[in-house]
Amino acid sequence: MKCQKKSSCTIASSRPLQFLLGLFIASLLIWVSSKNRPTSSNAWIPGVPVRGGSTEGTTTATVSNDRLLDGLLLPDFDEQSCLSRYQSMLYRKASSYALSSYLISKLRTYEQLHKKCGPNTPLFQKSLQQLKSNHSTDQLECNYVLWSPLGGIGNRMLSLVSTFLYALLTNRVMLIQQAADISDLFCEPFPGSTWYIPPDFPIKNLEGYNIHSQNSYGYMVSHNLINDDPNSPPSALPPFVYVHLRYNYAQKDLHTRFFCESDQEVINKINWVLLKSDNYFVPGLFMIPKYEQELERMFPLKETVFHHLGRYLLHPSNSVWGLVMRFHNSYLAKTKERIGIQARIFLWAPISIDELYKQIVACTQQELILPEINPKQSLVPNEATTSAVLVASLHADFYERLKDMYYTHTTTTGEIISVYQPSHEEKQQFEQQLHNQKALAEIWLLSFSDVLVTTAASTFGYVSYSLAGIKPWFLVSSKDQKAPDPPCHRAVTIDVCFHSPPNLNCKTRSKADTGKLVRHVRHCEDFEDGVKLFD
Ligand SMILES: Nc1nc2c(ncn2[C@@H]2O[C@H](COP(=O)(O)OP(=O)(O)O)[C@@H](O)[C@H]2O)c(=O)[nH]1
Ligand SMILES: [Mg+2]
Incomplete structure (x- = not known):
């Protein structure tokens, strides 16, 4: 083999042992990363690369996306009375998590x-x-x-x-x-x-x-x-x-x-x-x-509790499924990759729209979830791939700005990024049927994503990623109204956080940190006071 660079020739020839060791570690890393890549059986669209490390699963077994989810669901229902029950899996990635x-x-x-x-x-x-x-x-x-x-x-x-x-x-x-x-x-x-x-x-x-x-x-x-x-x-x-x-x-x-x-x-x-x-x-x-x-x-696998029980128990009504399908078929069905971004502003973690938008852009670009824009205008290649971003938020601003950014610029990768948002309800409403139905439809649409970016501590985001079986990127909660650096970090598990643990030692009947009492229950990555299940 001819050396292309002087430095590599020197390293290889003068330190053969280190070189061989390096080669071994590099192959090990390639092997490990290829194990983590989705196989064609668990990728949503076989052969399509998935960005942002969205590959999931700690076991090699997967739950296939047959209509009964490998026996999780019963065949006994009238399909027309609840279309989502036997159809959700057609749009969602098959679960990478074995069912017992x-x-x-x-x-x-x-x-x-x-x-x-x-x-x-x-x-x-x-x-x-x-x-x-x-x-x-x-x-x-x-x-x-x-x-x-x-x-x-x-x-x-x-x-x-x-x-x-x-x-x-x-x-x-x-x-x-x-x-x-x-x-x-x-x-x-x-x-x-x-x-x-x-x-x-x-x-x-x-x-x-x-x-x-x-x-x-x-x-x-x-x-x-x-x-x-x-x-x-x-x-x-x-x-x-x-x-x-x-x-x-x-x-x-x-x-x-x-x-x-x-x-x-x-x-x-x-x-x-x-x-x-x-x-x-x-x-x-x-x-x-x-x-x-x-x-x-x-x-x-402890982290699969909501993932499996949610897929078993929760099936949107036909009215909600209608919203899901009309949106999916209009905007998302033909794209190769779907990236869900769920942006929520909490009273207890205030942040301006500007600041949160910057946080979303910083997170998605740093983590290679979305491409950067090309400062120089260039022609879009004919065979450019299109990825879709689904934004879920009470506000329209994040969608408007992302859409505008990718409309007015080409990307460094040459990809076309289309941005969509089903609704912007402005504020949470109570006992309003259509408002609730839209919220559920958006959770479902997010759960069809290949990659998810959700807001830390948002239960809306929790349900979408756990149903999807995807470890999301959490947009870290603001500090002093500013987005923290780094802007986001990856969830460790697909289960979700119990925000108010009992913090009680039952034996002594005195206060205790629930996150330190049993092996599988520890503090959450996105919300310090809470606890969640870890394997
Ligand atoms: N349609 C829609 N409604 C939302 C969205 N974010 C919040 N909401 C509404 O606000 C409620 C927020 O409560 P919840 O679902 O518990 O999410 P959390 O407050 O983020 O934990 C939802 O149930 C919806 O009614 C959104 O992105 N889309
Ligand atoms: Mg909530």
């Missing part, structure tokens, strides 16, 4: 339980009678957890999935309240039954339950109104209990005791649990030794 057969068997068992105990069954009627009594009993076949929506749509999806995992662990049937903030958003997930409580459900005023409620477990424990001895019989316990796990739950009474084993023993004997939360409280369930083994069997 135990999780699948748990879901099949749960579906049977739900059918047997769901609303309109004799067993449900029997349990309703118990609810009207003044104590619990161990004589019932069916116990329930009733979830009531709270917070933005991202929070609702995270707490719903957390509640479902709690139901799986405790053999409860999960029901939900039919509230304005949830209507015509999701399909029914369980065959031959419904997850909505009937209108004549005896507990009224579910909206009224809050941190002060005297029916809450925290209040009752704090005021010695409940026997918290794990050996006490069900007949000594009330027929239902309210569990308050909203972001503020650790501030008052003993609501955090929900995450202690001995309290779980007590709560498990109560026939009905009413649960309200805007949190992804799954990492809290991993703190409870009683559930450890089950969780290990269901999720050998």
Whole structure:
């Protein structure tokens, strides 16, 4: 081999050992990076290079994108009633994360339980009678957890999935309240039954339950109104209990005791649990030794909890799917690569539009997610590839500026970058059906991306990347209204953050850092106070 550069010839000839070692390390690096590259089976479009290191997966096994997601979904539903259930996978990358057969068997068992105990069954009627009594009993076949929506749509999806995992662990049937903030958003997930409580459900005023409620477990424990001895019989316990796990739950009474084993023993004997939360409280369930083994069997890879359960449970209604498909087919279907950017401004981390725009550009260019613009105008080659950027934000500014930048300039790579945004609602609205539907549609469209840039601590972003099975780039929260440097960093896992952990040592009943108590639960990369699951 002829030496092209003097320096390399010198190095190779004068230090053969080091040269060979260097060659070995370089080949190792190439081998490792080629292992991390998406294979044609897990890339969305085979053969298309993916930028920004968007390759995923810690296992070699993948979940194929067949219509049943390798057994995660059942074939039993009428396809027309919920098109997204069997079609989402056609637009999303196949999951790189293996599913455990135990999780699948748990879901099949749960579906049977739900059918047997769901609303309109004799067993449900029997349990309703118990609810009207003044104590619990161990004589019932069916116990329930009733979830009531709270917070933005991202929070609702995270707490719903957390509640479902709690139901799986405790053999409860999960029901939900039919509230304005949830209507015509999701399909029914369980065959031959419904997850909505009937209108004549005896507990009224579910909206009224809050941190002060005297029916809450925290209040009752704090005021010695409940026997918290794990050996006490069900007949000594009330027929239902309210569990308050909203972001503020650790501030008052003993609501955090929900995450202690001995309290779980007590709560498990109560026939009905009413649960309200805007949190992804799954990492809290991993703190409870009683559930450890089950969780290990269901999720050998801890970081896949939301990814798999979200893909199982959450299917946009046909109205939402219509929004998703009309937008996708109009703007995104023909492009080779899709880059999702989700930009959110929080009151607790204020930042100007200008500053956040600069942060987005700095992040996407430094991390080679988007190309730089070419200061000299040059002709666009005929065969130029086109990549699409999907912007999701309440504001139009980021989209307008990005679009303008790539419209008025060519790029250093010669690629054409098209920029799109489905809506800009300006501010969060409540109980507005179309507003909620647009938000869900945008989360879904983001989840079809090859690369994602999301806002740190945004639950909207969390759901999109975890459903996608992509480790996003987090736009780091502002400090003193300025974008930090570096502007973004890569998530370590595809699971999401529990923003308000209990910070309680159950043994000593004293304050403790939840992020330091068990092996798999540590502080989040994007939100210091929170904790998340790590493998
Ligand atoms: N359509 C749309 N709505 C948004 C967007 N960002 C925030 N919203 C609205 O504001 C709410 C924010 O709550 P959430 O989903 O919990 O996201 P988070 O506040 O970023 O954690 C959403 O549910 C939407 O109602 C966006 O990019 N697109
Ligand atoms: Mg939120």
